[in-house]
Amino acid sequence: MPRVFRPVDIEQEEKELRKDYFDRHSPHIICSDEVQKGEKFKVKVKVGEEYSHPDDFDHYITYVQLWNRETFIAQAVFSPGSLGNKPNHVEVDFYIVAPEVSMNLSAMCNCIKHGLWMSDPKTVKVI
Amino acid sequence: MPRVFRPVDIEQEEKELRKDYFDRHSPHIICSDEVQKGEKFKVKVKVGEEYSHPDDFDHYITYVQLWNRETFIAQAVFSPGSLGNKPNHVEVDFYIVAPEVSMNLSAMCNCIKHGLWMSDPKTVKVI
Amino acid sequence: MPRVFRPVDIEQEEKELRKDYFDRHSPHIICSDEVQKGEKFKVKVKVGEEYSHPDDFDHYITYVQLWNRETFIAQAVFSPGSLGNKPNHVEVDFYIVAPEVSMNLSAMCNCIKHGLWMSDPKTVKVI
Amino acid sequence: MPRVFRPVDIEQEEKELRKDYFDRHSPHIICSDEVQKGEKFKVKVKVGEEYSHPDDFDHYITYVQLWNRETFIAQAVFSPGSLGNKPNHVEVDFYIVAPEVSMNLSAMCNCIKHGLWMSDPKTVKVI
Numbered sequence: 001m002p003r004v005f006r007p008v009d010i011e012q013e014e015k016e017l018r019k020d021y022f023d024r025h026s027p028h029i030i031c032s033d034e035v036q037k038g039e040k041f042k043v044k045v046k047v048g049e050e051y052s053h054p055d056d057f058d059h060y061i062t063y064v065q066l067w068n069r070e071t072f073i074a075q076a077v078f079s080p081g082s083l084g085n086k087p088n089h090v091e092v093d094f095y096i097v098a099p100e101v102s103m104n105l106s107a108m109c110n111c112i113k114h115g116l117w118m119s120d121p122k123t124v125k126v127i
Numbered sequence: 128m129p130r131v132f133r134p135v136d137i138e139q140e141e142k143e144l145r146k147d148y149f150d151r152h153s154p155h156i157i158c159s160d161e162v163q164k165g166e167k168f169k170v171k172v173k174v175g176e177e178y179s180h181p182d183d184f185d186h187y188i189t190y191v192q193l194w195n196r197e198t199f200i201a202q203a204v205f206s207p208g209s210l211g212n213k214p215n216h217v218e219v220d221f222y223i224v225a226p227e228v229s230m231n232l233s234a235m236c237n238c239i240k241h242g243l244w245m246s247d248p249k250t251v252k253v254i
Numbered sequence: 255m256p257r258v259f260r261p262v263d264i265e266q267e268e269k270e271l272r273k274d275y276f277d278r279h280s281p282h283i284i285c286s287d288e289v290q291k292g293e294k295f296k297v298k299v300k301v302g303e304e305y306s307h308p309d310d311f312d313h314y315i316t317y318v319q320l321w322n323r324e325t326f327i328a329q330a331v332f333s334p335g336s337l338g339n340k341p342n343h344v345e346v347d348f349y350i351v352a353p354e355v356s357m358n359l360s361a362m363c364n365c366i367k368h369g370l371w372m373s374d375p376k377t378v379k380v381i
Numbered sequence: 382m383p384r385v386f387r388p389v390d391i392e393q394e395e396k397e398l399r400k401d402y403f404d405r406h407s408p409h410i411i412c413s414d415e416v417q418k419g420e421k422f423k424v425k426v427k428v429g430e431e432y433s434h435p436d437d438f439d440h441y442i443t444y445v446q447l448w449n450r451e452t453f454i455a456q457a458v459f460s461p462g463s464l465g466n467k468p469n470h471v472e473v474d475f476y477i478v479a480p481e482v483s484m485n486l487s488a489m490c491n492c493i494k495h496g497l498w499m500s501d502p503k504t505v506k507v508i
Contacts, residue, residue, distance in 0.1 A: 071206070074219075078200075082221075084225075091222040093220035095218040095219070112453070197368070199366070207438075328459050328460065330458075332454075333454055342421060346457070351469065
C-alpha cells in the first residue's frame with residue numbers, strides 16, 4: 001500500500017518550508033455540520049488552505065476522492081493545466097443525499113510527485 | 128466508437144415519455160458567459176433539467192466529463208447510492224482558470240444502462 | 255462534444271509525418287474473433303501499431319476506454335512516466351465474460367495534447 | 382481516511398466464511414521478480430485467489446489501482462456486469478517500463494460494499 005500522508009499539527013513544525021509542504025497537499029472537506037435526512041447537500045473538497053499547489057505537468061493534483069467511512073462516494077480526475085499552470089487550490093463540489101445515519105466524510109488526493117494525502121475526517125450529523 | 132446521444136429538439140417529439148428519456152440523460156453546462164483571463168471560475172455540470180435520473184445500482188450516471196474543445200479537463204466518477212437511490216440530478220462543480228482564448232466547453236455523461244450523452248456546447252468568452 | 259478522431263486510410267495520406275501522427279494515436283483492440291458464451295477472455299487495447307507515442311508529462315495517453323456497443327465496460331487511467339518517459343505503446347489487458355449475444359467492441363483513448371481517438375470496431379462472435 | 386483492509390494470515394482465522402471474505406477481496410500482484418532497466422513488462426493485478434468475488438450491480442469491484450511505493454501508476458475502473466454478473470476474479474494487466482531502481486509495487490481495490498483493500502507488497506528487482 002502506498003504510504004498515506006496526513007495533515008499534522010503544523011504549528012509544531014519548526015520550518016516554514018515544511019508547513020507549506022504539508023498545507024498545500026492536504027485536502028479539506030467543507031460542508032454543513034448538520035443536514036436533514038434525504039436532503040441533497042454540497043460537499044466541497046479543496047486542496048490547501050494558506051498555500052496553493054502547483055499546476056505543472058510534472059507536479060499537479062491528479063485526483064481527489066470522497067469517502068463516507070469505508071464507502072467510496074466519488075472521484076474527480078484532473079488534467080494538468082486546467083488551473084492555468086499556476087499555483088492554485090484544486091476544488092471540486094460533489095452533491096450527495098444525506099442517508100439515514102450520520103456521516104463521517106473523508107477526502108484523499110494524489111499529487112503526481114508527492115503521493116497520497118488524506119483530510120481530517122468531517123462528521124456530518126443527520127437530523 | 129460508442130454511439131453518442133445528444134439532446135434533440137424535444138419539443139418536436141410526440142411522446143412525453145421520450146421527452147423524459149432525453150431530458151433526464153442530458154448533461155448541461157452552467158457557468159458564466161464571460162470570464163476574465165486568468166480568473167478561476169466555477170463550471171457546474173448537471174444532468175437533466177425537468178426530469179431527474181434514477182440512482183439505482185443497475186441504472187445510474189456512472190461518470191461526467193468536462194472538455195474544452197478537444198482538450199479533456201476533468202472527469203468525476205460516481206458510486207450508485209450517493210443520491211440516496213432515488214431519482215435526482217447528478218451535479219458536480221469543477222473550478223478552472225480561464226486561458227488566453229475563449230472556450231468552447233462541452234460535457235459528456237454515461238448512464239450505465241443507456242450509454243453516452245453529450246451536452247450542448249457552451250461558449251465562454253475570455254475578456 | 256469533443257471532436258473524435260479516427261484512423262483513416264492512411265495509405266492515402268501524402269505525408270509520412272501525418273501517417274505517424276494518425277498511427278501513434280489510434281487505439282486497437284486485439285482479442286479472439288470468437289468466444290464461447292460465458293467464457294472469460296482477454297481484450298488487449300494497444301495504442302499505435304508501427305509508431306509509438308511519447309510518454310512525456312505534457313504529452314502522453316491519459317486514459318483508455320473499452321466499450322461494447324453503447325455499453326461502457328472499463329477505463330484505465332495512466333500516470334505519465336510509467337513507460338519511462340520514452341515513446342512506447344500504451345497497452346492494457348481487460349478480462350471480460352462473453353455475454354449471450356455477439357459483441358461489437360470499440361476502444362477510445364485520450365492524448366493530453368491531441369484529444370480523443372477511437373479504434374476500428376471489433377466484432378466478437380459468441381458461440 | 383477510509384479504513385484499509387489487508388490480507389491477514391487467514392490460516393489463523395477460525396471460520397471458513399471469514400477466510401472466504403478476506404480472500405475474495407484481496408488484490409494480488411503477479412509479475413516477474415526481476416526485470417531489466419528500461420524493459421517493458423506486464424503487471425497483472427488479480428482479485429482473490431481461491432475464492433471469487435460477486436459481479437452484481439450492488440456488489441462488485443469498482444476499481445483497481447497500481448502503485449510503486451508512493452507513486453500512482455494506473456487505475457482501472459470497471460462496470461458491473463462485465464464478468465457476466467457471476468462470481469469471478471477481476472483481472473487487469475498493466476504494462477510498465479522498469480525504472481533505474483528496484484520497485485516496490487502494491488495494488489488496491491475497492492468493493493462497492495466492503496470498501497478498500499490492499500495487496501501484499503511485491504518487490505521487483507531491477508538489474
